[in-house]
Amino acid sequence: MADNESATASTTDQEASKSTETKRWADVAEEEQDVAEASSTEPKLDSLAIDDSRLGHSTLTDPDDSSIEAVTSGDTPYTSAKRFEDLNLSPELLKGLYVEMKFEKPSKIQAISLPMILTPPNKNLIAQAHNGSGKTTCFVLGMLSRVDPKLTAPQALCICPTRELAIQNMEVLLKMGKFTGITSELAIPADPANYIPIQKRPPITAQVIIGTPGTICKWMLAKKLGMSQMKILVFDEADHMLAESGFRDDSVKIMKAIAKANFSCQVLLFSATFDDAVKAFVSKIVEEIFVRDYNQMFVKKEELSLESVKQYKVHCPDELSKIMVIKDRILELGEKVGQTIIFVRSRNSAAMLHKSLVSLGYEVTTIQGALKQEDRDKIIKEFKEGLTQVLISTDLLARGFDQKQVNLVVNFDLPVRYDRPTEPDYEVYLHRVGRAGRFGRKGAVFNLLCDDRDDLIMGKIEKYFNAQIAEVAPWNSEKEFEVALENAGLL
DNA sequence: AAAAAAC
Numbered sequence: 001m002a003d004n005e006s007a008t009a010s011t012t013d014q015e016a017s018k019s020t021e022t023k024r025w026a027d028v029a030e031e032e033q034d035v036a037e038a039s040s041t042e043p044k045l046d047s048l049a050i051d052d053s054r055l056g057h058s059t060l061t062d063p064d065d066s067s068i069e070a071v072t073s074g075d076t077p078y079t080s081a082k083r084f085e086d087l088n089l090s091p092e093l094l095k096g097l098y099v100e101m102k103f104e105k106p107s108k109i110q111a112i113s114l115p116m117i118l119t120p121p122n123k124n125l126i127a128q129a130h131n132g133s134g135k136t137t138c139f140v141l142g143m144l145s146r147v148d149p150k151l152t153a154p155q156a157l158c159i160c161p162t163r164e165l166a167i168q169n170m171e172v173l174l175k176m177g178k179f180t181g182i183t184s185e186l187a188i189p190a191d192p193a194n195y196i197p198i199q200k201r202p203p204i205t206a207q208v209i210i211g212t213p214g215t216i217c218k219w220m221l222a223k224k225l226g227m228s229q230m231k232i233l234v235f236d237e238a239d240h241m242l243a244e245s246g247f248r249d250d251s252v253k254i255m256k257a258i259a260k261a262n263f264s265c266q267v268l269l270f271s272a273t274f275d276d277a278v279k280a281f282v283s284k285i286v287e288e289i290f291v292r293d294y295n296q297m298f299v300k301k302e303e304l305s306l307e308s309v310k311q312y313k314v315h316c317p318d319e320l321s322k323i324m325v326i327k328d329r330i331l332e333l334g335e336k337v338g339q340t341i342i343f344v345r346s347r348n349s350a351a352m353l354h355k356s357l358v359s360l361g362y363e364v365t366t367i368q369g370a371l372k373q374e375d376r377d378k379i380i381k382e383f384k385e386g387l388t389q390v391l392i393s394t395d396l397l398a399r400g401f402d403q404k405q406v407n408l409v410v411n412f413d414l415p416v417r418y419d420r421p422t423e424p425d426y427e428v429y430l431h432r433v434g435r436a437g438r439f440g441r442k443g444a445v446f447n448l449l450c451d452d453r454d455d456l457i458m459g460k461i462e463k464y465f466n467a468q469i470a471e472v473a474p475w476n477s478e479k480e481f482e483v484a485l486e487n488a489g490l491l
Numbered sequence: 492a493a494a495a496a497a498c
Contacts, residue, residue, distance in 0.1 A: 161494060189496070197498095214496035246494065346492055369494060395493055418492050428493095 067130075067303045070112050073123065073293040078115040081106045087114055089145050092179040097141070100175045107134050109297070110141065116295045117142040117268065122231075124267040124294035126238070126283055131272045131306060131434025132402070132441075136172050139234045139270055144177045146232045146266070147207045152183075153229040157258070158210040159251060160236045163188040163373070164380055165400040169236060170210045177208075187211025187219055191373040198222045213241070213250035220257055227261035237399045238269035239427065242282045252285065259289050267294075272304065272434060273427040302466045304430060309409075309437035309445060310488035311469045313458055316450045321475060322412060323356050325448060329481045330410055331362055331390060337444075337490040338407035339383065342392045343432050345413035350392050353412060357392075366392040399431045402438060407490055409436045409445045414457050424457045426464050444488035446472070 072078060081087050083105050084097055097103045106114060109129040116125050117138075129135050143156035160166040166188050173184055185206035190196075198218055204225050209216070219225040233255065235241045241251045258265050267286050274282070283294060305311075316322045326342065334340040344350045347368045354366040365388045367379045382388045384403055391397075395415070415428035436443030447469070449458055462469050470487075472480050485491040 163495085212495055218496080240494085244494080246496095250495075348492095398493090416492090 067299055068109065068112060069298050069300075070116070071296040071298070072116065073295055076119060076121070076123070078119055080111045081114050082111065087118055087145070089141075090149075090180065092181070093141075093144055093177070095179045096144075096176045100178050101137065103137075107137070109133055109135065110138050113138050113297055114141065116297070117232075117266070118145060122146070122266040124269075124286060124290065124292060125297070126269045126274065126279070126286075126294055127297040128271060128274045128299050129297065130299060130304060131431065132438040134439070135270045135272070136169055136236075136400075136402070137176070139236070139268055140169065140173050140176055142268060143208055143232055143234060144173070144180060144182060147182050148231075149180060149182055149207070151207070151229060152205050154204055154206060154209050154226060155229050155231045156208040156234070157216070157230060157232075157254075158208070158234040158236060159213055159216060159241060159254065160210065161212070161240050161247065161399060162369075162396055163212050164376065164397065165236060166210050166212055167377075167380075168400065168402060173208060173210065182207050184208040184210065187215045187225070189215055189373060191377075193374070198224050213247055213254065216254055217250050220254065227258045227265075230258050230262050230265045232266045232268065233258055234268045234270065237271050239271045239274050239278045239282060240399065242269070242285055243278045252289070255286070255289050263290070265290075273430055274298070275427060301464070305465050305467050306433060306437045306443070308440050308489075309433055309443035310484070311433065311445045311447070311467065312472045312484050313447045313449055313469050314472045314475050315455075316448055316475045318450055322448045322450060323353065325446075325475055326353070326410065326412070327357065327360055327362065328476070329478065330408065330446065331357075333481055333485055333491075334408050335389060337485060339386070339388075339403065339405045340390045340408040340410065341397060341401075341406055341432075341435050342390065342410040342412050343398065343415070344392060344394060345415070347394055349413060350394055354392055357390075362390070363388070364390040364392055367396060368394040369396050395428055395432075397435065398428050401435055403435075404438045404441065406436050406438070407441070407443045409433060409443070411445065411447045414447060414449070414454055414461075416457060422453060422456060424461045424464070426461065429461055430465075442489040444485060444490055446484075 084094055113125065113127050143158065147155045158169060160169060166186060170186050183206040185204060187209050188211050199222055201224060241247045267290060269282060314325060316325060330340060344353060347370055350366050350368050354364060357364045365379045367376055383391050386405060409432055411432060415425040417423040417425050433445050436445060447458060449455055472484050482491060
């Protein structure tokens with residue numbers, strides 16, 4: 001997550017100095033990216049030390065900042081980690097944190113979650129934290145510190161919803177674990193050119209595996225991925241991985257195989273979104289398979305929207321004018337403020353929008369799951385290197401994708417539930433918004449609406465997050481878009 | 492509808 005840091009320093013410093021209003025979790029983000037200024041925003045976490053005199057559930061909330069709530073189960077005492085030295089990490093891992101990641105001390109969510117992850121009996125954990133607050137660094141650190149470097153066998157497994165996210169997480173692991181000598185392997189579909197069937201490969205000996213469910217299952221069923229030494233299993237975007245029908249079966253299959261081979265394996269569920277029903281459902285699955293209690297870390301949904309990202313709605317008279325808004329406003333203004341991701345509902349509308357913009361002479365790239373692996377990799381690489389400015393995407397990139405220069409997100413189509421098209425998909429909405437404003441940076445989101453249904457959906461989203469979404473009107477006013485970006489702190 | 496995956 002913290003790669004390319006030096007390349008982005010100029011924009012971020014400027015942004016950091018501009019923010020004067022009340023900041024909550026954004027403080028944490030600045031600690032992660034700007035160690036020099038971190039000392040002034042020392043998080044007050046003493047109150048998070050668990051009161052072990054009480055049995056059963058104890059709830060701990062920081063009086064100064066209630067945005068993150070830790071709930072522990074049982075009587076294991078935990079003390080929040082003020083320094084990485086408090087966590088019994090190896091010197092090699094500490095070096096990775098300080099030298100490679102340029103961390104100075106644990107971020108807030110690390111301070112709360114790492115003691116729960118690392119303290120025996122290494123209970124399971126369901127952890128929710130804001131988009132762009134450093135969940136990845138949390139569970140990567142968790143995996144690296146629980147692996148025994150001397151044992152040549154898979155000991156940590158991380159399951160992600162897309163191959164892009166798996167690759168991104170692996171990059172963080174390699175960086176943080178640079179000096180540890182811990183080995184790792186990506187379990188994602190290879191591009192056909194250098195594809196070796198798993199049956200023809202030797203058993204996996206890498207200590208950390210990060211991948212997507214299908215490939216992991218395939219390796220597992222081929223008996224090439226041993227689970228008997230597995231110490232820690234991480235679900236990134238866990239609500240999605242365990243509640244979404246297409247993912248759930250594979251996820252459960254993997255969990256059961258691990259429980260069978262090594263019952264003491266620890267399970268971590270990480271996401272920015274855990275809808276109450278999903279939370280209950282997901283924790284029940286894990287509890288039933290591993291027959292064990294778990295700790296929790298949560299954020300209230302009202303406090304989940306990113307304060308640093310301004311959200312807008314734009315009423316467009318028809319579909320064509322949505323394309324005009326993109327062309328005349330977003331692309332023109334977007335160029336001045338950073339990179340842009342435009343989210344669409346389907347692969348088809350992605351292709352349609354791509355065609356329209358290209359035929360109008362604009363340079364955009366488009367990513368969706370039907371592309372060849374190598375094309376996907378190329379498009380992501382170009383975007384991450386800043387060679388492309390505007391990326392059209394399906395919800396492939398809605399979750400987890402981390403590119404700090406993305407300041408603008410456009411919802412060309414609002415996210416809706418597939419079975420009930422008048423019902424917003426609140427989680428996807430929040431995740432899309434979270435692609436802008438990484439680590440407390442400024443950002444703006446434009447929701448393009450063009451009929452009553454869109455209005456209805458937008459209204460529901462505002463109500464759900466208890467957020468006011470300002471209107472940019474009229475839709476074709478250059479001035480109003482400029483004002484919007486100014487108010488977002490981007491111009 | 493989209494995401495993963497497939498021999």
